[in-house]
Amino acid sequence: MKSDPKGVLTGAHFIDGDHACAEGAIAAGCRFVAGYPITPSTEVVERIADRFPLIGGMFIQMEDEIASSIAIQGAVWGGKKAMTVTSGPGFSLMMEHIGLAAMTEVPCVFVDVQRGGPSTGLPTLPGQGDMMQARWGSHGDYGIIALCPNSPQECFDFTIKAFNLSEQYRVPVLLMMDECVGHMTERVIVPPADQIEIYPRRFYEGPKEEFLLFKPDNDMVPPMVKAGDGYNIHVTGLTHDEKGYPVMTVAAQEKLVHRLIDKIKMNADKIVEYKEDQVEGADVVVVSYGITSRVAIPAIDQARKEGMKVGHLRLIVAWPFPEKRIKELATKIKSFVVPEINYGQMVHEVERHSAGKVRVELVGHGGGAVHNPKDIYNVIKNSVKG
């Protein structure tokens, strides 16, 4: 289906990534946002608060991030598309409710504009240190989807993509921005609404007497209903059966949790997305994401100028991770170079899936700035030697 033209600001804009994210949410049909101010994400909710009253949206500034991250889930059961926005400290507070959304299969979007951490860290400066938290931050096992935009344009595009994926797989989707992307101002093209593809909520359409709230379709994803539809639904964060009732058994746990993981894992080929540049025939492949995927380009260009065969694989979807592709490349190249604004997170995935076949070099950075491209270049240069 196509986007609702109401609220879509078709045209070319010069706006920052935070504002672009807000516009993406509006274009995606999001009409409920709950948030709590935190740098560097606040501009997202500021724009939402400004824009929502005249397009029929509900914005509420909650008392904290814990409240925000569950208010959106109430709103989804009430029939809205909903989002919350935060940065590191708030993201930590939201973890329990990312687990609730995963467990109760609530389609919703969490935006994390990453800053330097841990703790209060560097509120106004970039980091990429929440990547593993995005995957594993809530307790227990579950599948998750996380996207990494590298420009305001992608903040717009990927917010829509995040909503679409969340509806398609009934899973919370995490938009992993960073301070640099959030605060950087560039041209953002908002297409006409009829060119914006929207994945509609999967509502149950079968006979009422056969309805089971958590009975999955063939792709392992159950269709939804809303509160007030007359189904007397029961939703619980406890381990539950297809009816939604708590069942405290090993068998029920195994059946449910396995599906929560498998609906992402088994659909990974459809969800995984990355962009490659001159990867075929490369000796070294740089694996990057978010702002670092742009910072790596001058380093790669320099190395190529000097005759090195350097490819670039940029993660668009960080979770699920493109494990198949990394496995395949590990048999063809000499080494991977992974620059990221942390001291080693996604590099562990690259290492795991290249399984000792090639060298994997981290170009770490503590946060507070992006890399100096020279540092990435130097590691590439050393890696070419194999």
Add this chain to the structure above:
Amino acid sequence: MSDELLDVDESMPTNTVEEFLRMERMPHIWCPGCGIGTTVNCFAHALETSGLDLRKVSVVSGIGCTGRVAGYLKLDSFHTTHGRAIPFATGLKLANPELKVVVYSGDGDLTAIGGNHFIHAARRNVDMTVILINNFIYGMTGGQVAPTTPLTATASTTPHGNFEEAFNLPYLAESCGAVYVARWTAYHVRHVTKAIKEALAKKGFSFVEILAPCPTLYSRRNKLGDGLDQMVYYKENSEVKNDIDTKTVSLSFQGKITVGKFVDKERPTYLDAMNEYYGKKFGDKYTPYKG
């Protein structure tokens, strides 16, 4: 209020309650003598005579013994995370204002871990009914001290007695802006039913505190006998004082219990305030939000 309301009405039909329950989930998990089931019975009766379209009634619970209420009610029901029933309910209500949203949870859940949400929902006057079952203790986790445990009472984490001042919940609710505040005990089934019915009919943040026995943990540890003994205590020590200043309704260990309807006033709800404000601000450009 007439005195006969204070007596348990034996003629009250009980079988009609079944249609409000998920009978396939019975038996419930509550202990013999626990007061939560009694309050659910009252809630069902209140619903029955409320005239509400039951398809549009949602019940939201947190975690704990009372948190399990949502799981037994044959309504749209949400068993959320510990302390967070109110913000979930806020999202649900604001997403679809047609729904009648009831939060049904315990004292520890709503006023300790969820205390911040409680005060803010009352402040905003979000249209919801909060039914709080106060058994003075954390039941599900084994009888730990709560923000409601009376001074000197023992709990598993105050084995030598409690020295922390407890919340006076009606006062807390009123001072934060609740438009309806009542307190009763599990003994006062008719009053509880009536209070819930009134709260459901009220627009805005309505709050009903119901004291209920926890024989397994609170009574046993404090040597107060069984569930029936607590009912006798409620009966003999409750004083109905409607409209009394909520500052004066603090509870003490086995002391007098002030019960009654303390607050019943009008104040614009969150949504009404928003629609009115934006209507003035934006004029014709603004379409009142209806979900």
Add this chain to the structure above:
Amino acid sequence: MSRTEIKIGGFGGQGVILSGYIIGRAASIYDDKHSTMIQAFGPEARGSACSSQVIVSPTEIAYPYITAPEIMIVMSQEAYTKFTPELANGGILITEEELVQPHNLRKDIKHFSIPATRFAEELGKKMVLNIVMMGFMTAVTNIVDVEAMRKAVKVSVPKGTEELNLNAFNKGFEYGISQKAKLN
């Protein structure tokens, strides 16, 4: 032509951020170029010398920060002292005549100055000083098409002040053309 890095420095309230925004908007929306603007946030943004950074490029911009600006526009003495050492070799420095006393200026730097405060005052509003600077910058650098700049000024300034700001821009632009002619 590759990317051009521009830094604008001044004190809070001078419209430093708006100036950067106008250049970026003109280049990326009204001219056929790419542009990235970054502004300082946090304690640095609240200091007396604030700045905005813009990159303008005919091709996509990868690295988003500036490292050695080729163009610098300075509207306060403190910003002059703090930022001019960053100027690229052979870079262009544009200063406000009354507010900045250029001393110890590197020989490689091409320096232009303009009495923008006086021009702004003549137009009746001292606050359009930054827009006068934008007009001047456009004339002496040619970094963005002048019509694109005019469009960007018009849509970026507060409603009701468009004409005043366009006059300010034109004043700076004309002065820039005349200064350039003198050099040639």
